[in-house]
Amino acid sequence: MTGRNRRRKLPVRYASVVSPLVLSLLMTFIVSFISTLKSLGLHPDLPAIWLTAWGLSWLVAFPTLLLVLPVVRRIVGWLCEPAAR
Secondary structure (H helix, E strand, O other), X not given: OOOOOOOOOOOHHXXXXXXXXXXXXXXXXXXXXXXXXXXXXXXXXXXXXXXXXHHHHHHHHHHHHXXXXXXXXXXXHHHOOOOOO
């Protein structure tokens, strides 16, 4: 790839925020859709209702992930062997 065609990337220091951001977006997208579909069925207003539910669930999920991710990493470290080097 030439220098002009390379996509710019964020510095690695942002990974601790970008990772929970992407995870919360994907998880709330899927879970809120399944939950809304189960509650309403194939309702004509499903997309609008689902997107509202998704936005609200993401507003809760992202800050929650930022708070609990360090604890989750410690628990995973306690349960799993470290990677061989």
